Amino acid sequence: MNISQTDTSHSRNILEQGKQSLIHDPLGGDEAKITLVRAKGSYVWDDQGRQYLDCTSQAWSNNLGANDPRVVEAAIAQLREITHARPNFNTIPLLKLTAKLREISPGDLNRIGYCLHGSLAVEMAMKLAFKNKPGRHNIIVLQDAYHGRSLTTMAASWPHPNNPFLPIQPRFTRVPHPDPYRPRLGMDVEMESKLCLRLLEETIHKGVDGGVVAIMMEPIPGNGGHIDLPLSFLRGVRDICDRNDIILIWDEIQSCFGRTGAMFAADYFGIVPDIMTFGKGISGGFPLAGILASERLTGFESGEDALTFGQFPVAMAAAVATIDAIIADDLCGKARDHGAFATQRLHEMADRRKLIGDIRGPGLFVSLELVKDRVSKEPATKAASEVYRRGLEKGVLFGESRYAGLGNLIKVKPPLDCTHEDMSHALDVLDDVLGSIEADGIA
Structure with a gap:
């Protein structure tokens, strides 16, 4: 029975008071925001009893449905045993999960630390990098990077419009990266990759004072456009770090645990960073994040990195079960299959829907960029907002890069174990919605 059938008017008033008292809206205002009461597999239900196919996997966290x-x-089993332990102590879930991650981690990323969300995982990675390169002062990030919403990670991300927090934020050096859809000066992909690598290395030697601790990047920029960074660029950054004794940090909060069609993007691209952040898809919807670090790096000493709830036993038990399920159900393989089907359908759709400018992957890291015109490639931000709104009306939740009204990317990223029928239905709805938007002349 849904909440609308069981709630009294008094409790309904309480819910409304709660909505009015929230101090922030993480999406910057959403008139269509719904109140979720239940979730199962690839579906969620709101407080009016309406069902939605969730192509956001709740911020890409439900890789497993x-x-x-x-x-x-x-x-539940862990809840019956112990729900909390301060970081001075070990727990069975902590040790089991650490052993599990060591077993599946790429290369020598066998040192593991934990926290409860991605921003703190990124901060942990930066702290470890600074500890291992004493006397240096700079971290370099990419121009379209997104690393979180804490004071530090917001500063490391693409510029926040009218940022009120600048006086107390650290400074990062942003460098350009190749963009195959919008190459500079009409360059081909490989030439632009070489240009950006050259600019990166010149920045290391001429663009900063105090030496470079680390280069931090997402292998696939998640909130920055799902840009298909060329493999030559990813390999080139690894080479630059090796030659200049710089730590390479990969932020895999969005790309880990099967989303790309491999357990980690590091496996997909065949490149091992020195530190990797993980989160979102690790624990089946429970809060958990952390880092995998090279055995070559010195770890933290007492008091340098400790969080009261940083090793939440319930989330860790859920994470062990989640990883086991991802492996047992071959969700990496399912991500590859669903992703190939989705991108093929989207390319066919693009023959009819002129709003579609570009289609991106890999695996179920699927997105499409909407443009007003395929020649100018001007972003169609209003159309993207309409895709979300009209999809919602038709019972499908599409992801949208809506931050600050800048986004024109639609994300189709359901759980990796969604059915073929659900994937096909989502794409049918998307096709229909795009057709109605074009018919209404919205871009």
Whole structure:
């Protein structure tokens, strides 16, 4: 029975008071915001009893479909034993998860630290990098980077419009990266990759004072446009770090645990960073994040990195069950299959829907960029907002890069274990919605 059938008017008033009292809206205002009450697999339900196919996987966190019984049972079993332990102590879930991550981690990324969300994982990675390169002062990031919403990670991300926090934020050096859809000066992909690598190395030697600790980047820029960074660029950055004794940090909060069609993007691209952040898809919807670090790096000493709830036993038990399920169900393979099907359908759709400018992957890291005109490639931000709104009306939740009204990217990223029928339905709705938007002349 849904909440609208069971709630009294008094409790409904309480919910409305709660909405009015929230101090922030993480998406910058959403008139269509719904109140979720239940989730199962690839679906969520709101407080009016309406069902939605969730192509956002709740901020790309439900790589394994929501409320998977194996994860729920593992969490319940742990709830009966111990729900909290301060970081001075070990717990069984902590040790089991650490051993599991060591087993599946790329290369020598066998030192593991934990926290509860991605921003703190990124900060942990930066702290470890500074500890291992004493006397240096700079971290370099990419221009379209997104690393979080804490004071530090917001500063490391693409510029925040009218940023009120600048006086207390650290400074990062942003460098350009190749963009195959919008190459500079009409360059081909490889030439632009070489240009950006050259500019990166010149920045290291001439553009900063105090030496470079680390280059921090997402292998696939998540909130920055899902840009297909060329493999030559990714390999080139690794080479520059090696030659200049700089730590390479990969932020895999959005790309880990099967989303690309491999357990990690590092596996997909065949490149091992020195530190990798993880989060979102690791724990079946429970809060958990952290880092994988090279055995060559010195770890933290007492008091340098400790969080009261940083090793939440319930989330860790859920994470062990989630990773086991991802492997047992071959969700990496399913991500590749669903992604190939989706991108093929989107390319066919692009023959009819002129709003579609570009289609991106890999795996179920699927997105399409909407443009007003395929020649000018001017972003169609209003059309993107309409895709979200009209998709919602038709029972499908599409991801949208809506931050500050800048986004024109639509994301189609359901759980990796969604059915073929659900994937096909989502794309049918998207096709229909794009057609109606074009017919209304919205761009």
